[in-house]
Structures are given as C-alpha cells and as structure tokens.
Amino acid sequence: MDVAALIDEVIAREGGYSNHPADRGGPTNFGITQAVARANGYAGDMRQLPRRMAEAIYRRLYWERPGYAFVAQAAPHIAAELFDSAVNMGPGTATGFLQRALNALNRNQKDYPDLKVDRAIGAKTLAALRAFMMLRGKAGEKVLLKAIEALQGERYVALAESRPANEAFLYGWLANRIGN
Known part of the structure; x- marks a missing residue:
C-alpha cells in the first residue's frame, strides 16, 4: 500500500485553496481546514499552506493515527x-x-x-x-x-x-x- 499515492489522490481531488461560503470548514487548502492546520502548528495564510505540511498532516492524522x-x-x-x-x-x-x-x-x-x-x-x-x-x-x-x-x-x-x-x-x- 503506497500511502504517498493515496495522499496525492486526495490532494488532487480536494484541490487548492477554497473558502466556499457554505463550507463550515472555512478556508481550506489541499483539503486541510484552517482549524486542522492551526492545530498542527501552521499559523500562516491558508493560501500559502505548504503542500509538504498538508501531506504530513494527511499521513499522521488520517493514516497513521x-x-x-x-x-x-x-x-x-x-x-x-x-x-x-x-x-x-x-x-x-x-x-x-x-x-x-x-x-x-x-x-x-x-x-x-x-x-x-x-x-x-x-x-x-x-x-x-x-x-x-x-x-x-x-x-x-x-x-x-x-x-x-x-x-x-x-x-x-x-x-x-x-x-x-x-x-x-x-x-x-x-x-x-x-x-x-
């Protein structure tokens, strides 16, 4: 099982920055919500969330944990x-x-x-x-x-x-x- 490939697929499906008014998650990037990014140490603008950080969050929170x-x-x-x-x-x-x-x-x-x-x-x-x-x-x-x-x-x-x-x-x- 190649978790890196699964993460790539999720990021491709989720896309880049979004702040849809109907989305309770608020600003997201690569599918990572602002709240999840903040809880994992990211304090910057969600438009600038590094992809590598998103990948690490996906691996840790949604695969390993x-x-x-x-x-x-x-x-x-x-x-x-x-x-x-x-x-x-x-x-x-x-x-x-x-x-x-x-x-x-x-x-x-x-x-x-x-x-x-x-x-x-x-x-x-x-x-x-x-x-x-x-x-x-x-x-x-x-x-x-x-x-x-x-x-x-x-x-x-x-x-x-x-x-x-x-x-x-x-x-x-x-x-x-x-x-x-």
Missing part, C-alpha cells in the same frame, strides 16, 4: 477507502463504518464476534477483519467495500437533508468519494 496501515495489511482496498472517508468525515466515522459493516456481515456471529462500534481500530477490529478476509477473500473485500460505501453514501444524503447548505456539496461527494 487511526491505524489504517494495519488494515492495509489485511485489506488494502478497505484501508484506502477508510483513509479517503476519514479525510472527508473524520477517522472515527470511517472506522465506525468498517465496524458496522463487519458486524452486519458476520452471519450472526458465526464467523467472528460482533464488535463494539467504538470508532477505533484495535485488536478486535483487526481480528474480525482478518477473519472476514480469510473466509471471504478478495471477493469479500469488494463486498465489504460496497457496505462501507453504502454507509458513507447514506451519511452524505443525511448531511444534505439536515443542512440544506450541504446540498452544494452532495453531488461532488457522491461523484468523487463513492466507488473511486
């Missing part, structure tokens, strides 16, 4: 999807999608025990993922990916329904974040 490198060892396509979802929705939400999907696919705990949906990658989540992959293989990874994307798509629609200003982003979220 949530444990997606461990997921990649068992299911690289799932890890890539979790990374992208984490960038857009936060690592807790992305990881929760994985846990919920694994629970729904465990055949009433015949394959592995249900997980507590604690939104964190830990030993039990990784064990369940490995058990799922051993049982279902690469075809199963595709099905698990579809389940995660279904949860993600439902969340996007719910966000647009709950805040009409988010409708400005719904088409792009569905076009660029689901099934890529």
